Amino acid sequence: MTSSDLTRNQQVVLKALSGSNVPLSAYDILDLEQVRDQGLKAPLTIYRALDKLQALELVHRIESLNAFVACDHGPHSEPVGFMSCDRCRKTIELPVGACEDVLRSSAKANGFKLDRITVEVSGRCTDCVEGT
Ligand SMILES: [Zn+2]
């Protein structure tokens, strides 16, 4: 999978996310001049591109923020969680393989059928901790 296999809209959206150091919502993306200049003006267009980019593991959705980030090392199939800074919104990918094992085994012990695991941690990043 190379970026040349993406449609033009998908490339525009991926570039917008890669260029941002904070997660962006679909409407944040739509508001960017670089995106509007490319003729992307409808939310549905952005959502479609985001859906495809997520399926390709190039973009992740941060559920608690309802926003998206470009993956910094994708595509990958291993599960990831996120640490988001409450102050500057910087978001860092967090490998959660070991954590997932714990959750899966306790779900199993409780007879719970687990479909999806979301790990999102909030707090303050190094820069923001040092700034206080
Ligand atoms: Zn990733």
Ligand SMILES: [Zn+2]
């Ligand atoms: Zn911060």
